[in-house]
Amino acid sequence: MGWQRRGMKFLNPLRRTNPRRVALIAALLVPLGLLHAFVLAEICIAATDILFLAVMVREQNFAWARQGWFVLALLWWGWLMVCSLPLPGIGLVTAGWTLGFLQAFVVIRLLLFAVALQSWVLTTEAARRTLWVALALSCLWIGVESWQQYLTGHNVFGDPRWADGALTGPFFKPRAGAVYGHLLFVALLPPVMWLYGRGRNWQRLAGVGLAVLGVATSVLIGQRMPTADVVLGLVLVAMFVAQLRRVALVALVVGGLVLAATPVISPPTYGKLVGETYRNLSHFTLSPYGELYTRGITMGLASPWHGWGYNGFRVYCPQPRFATGFPALGIVPTEIGRGACNLHPHNYYVQAFTDAGAPGLSLFILLGLTWLMGAFPAGSRRHEAVSVGVFIGIATFLWPFGSTDEFPALYMLGWFFLLLGLGLPALARRGEGGETLVILPRRETFSPQGAGAVALIVHRFARALPGSVVLGRACLGAFDDVAFVPVRGGFGMLRAIWRLRPAVIEVHQSARLALFLALVCRGSRVLIVLHNEPASLRGLKSRFGRWVTLHGVDCVVCVSDYVRGRFMEGLRGPEAAVLHNPLSLEALPPRAAVRERVVLFVGRVNAEKGADSFVAACALALGRMPGWSARMMGGHWYGPDSPQTPFVARIRAEAAGVGVEFAGARPHGEVLAAMARAAIVVVPSRWAEPFGLTALEAMASGAALITTRQGGLREVAGEAARYFAVGNTAALAQAMVDLALDASAREALAAAGLIRAKQFNTPVLAARLRGLRTGRERLNPATNEANGILEHG
Structure with a gap:
């Protein structure tokens, strides 16, 4: 490792300064550079990238590079570079090394800039607020200069309107509308929501007036696509911000009235927005945009696997072989004289197709969807107005029907990557701060009446x-003392995750879901908690599946050393952790001072839980236990809706035949109350119990416990139980008789169980779980001493 230490010396100057502050200042200068000095913007972006990479290397922190969107971006960029290689010998006909490959290579600077903003520069609320101010001021500057040009004929630099009548704002060329349209809702939503949410009428009117002014300014600028972007933005505001739907409607109506008045107040605007739009749409395929799109699609179809490389459209578009059109669809051959060729095809998706073929287009579509999902607004409250505005800004860039500039030309896409860095969820230090999202198995019901073992533990x-x-899953009467989000289906779950953006995601039982979330939620620490034998769970039945899970998530947590051992069979590498199931001792029903002479079976009524063994043992024992009775509480499944299976029906009949009361499935609170009164509880499991929660509840309730040594039962009960061998019904009956007739032995076993249960108290184990969630603690398997274990058979 000496070479690493020597290499790190070059990064020592970073220790004597605050590189994040320097990078933030550079990022704040990027809007100014995009407005009036592209060289400044390039320098600031490069500085941010270099500082970011240097600090990440110094800290050995590469979590940012494993985010789903960045992985997709690298795949798209890598394929674009491959397609831009000028290697005609293998069929790659491109724009050349400089115009094609080199231009494709430098695209990485913008991807790095966005991830640097997201995961390093803008991880504090103050930094994000400062960048929002810079973007809002940029939008305000464009708006003010547009009005100055409209009212006086010139902007502050003396530039008039463009020849076609469009206002140029502070620019020489007609770029004001596009930038203004993308930034409008970022800048406008927070003050509008603040004003409109105030109580006084004049403040609400001021909020409406500000929204109307912003939309009217876009109309007067007089560029078609930016005006369409603003209309899209108003629709999205109405979708995401319920309290601003009336405001959006008023702004849309007033914007339409301003457009209707433009023949009088701004004839050039009318000619541009109405006249040219009508002419283009009435014969779209013959319009310049129709010609461009037709020519671009033709080029892509001529090379569907790798396209023509970056800038390939610019170089090869004039060739006559691409002028065929689509006669079968009624689209006539294209002509350069009608605008069929330009520097780029004026649509990101057509460009992705011509640059890198169908694979490049597919990756770009996936990347765009990932960006939109990542920036999806978490809500519509006032403090989330910036998130909604940024999402709208990103959506207006990415919607597929827009006429766009070249991707990624800096003077427009620089704004996009600023919005992306601001809109994507900050990649905070993993496990610190934020909420923990706990995902239940699909069948679990999170209510006092229907909760199973996993739901109770959670x-x-x-x-x-x-x-x-x-x-x-949604249910009636859910627990009301913890935060619960009911969802339906996978889409509902993903939407909840995007809204909450948790620091930690804790998945119970589903290894495939945990792996998927570990891939797409790279800003969150993902844990998988295993409550069952791994071989019974999807995705964990093979050694390869367990290896992928072990290395794919941040931590595998097992509820017992037995489960951990089964999971780690044949595996090397990081160890899975052990965290026993908890029991909240203070929440248990009070223990009866005088115990009922009842032998109690609690659990699911099936062969694996040994329900038939209990009935058979009672048939042998009850006649030798005068004054004692036996009772069974349980069904095929948890809750009142447990089905009546043939096995349950058989056990019910056999229990009645030998004098055992069969109570069926009961609410968990009623089961605990019965345990608190019963003198003996039997857990006769045949299968290897992953943990043995019922045994733990029996000990904590003060009952004497009889159980088997299967799976994690011995690990839970230790020396505080009477054991019998699986299948030995006579041994189980003898253990019941011995404890029933020997009060001192029964009380000693119950006392040992109470002491043993304290090790599993919820506050004790919750502290350990907190350490696992943050990554600060690694639980080693607990060692359970078996000294003094009493066995029969």
């Missing part, structure tokens, strides 16, 4: 760890 931990949000 509820206990959520109560002990503030900031936990539980996500599960």
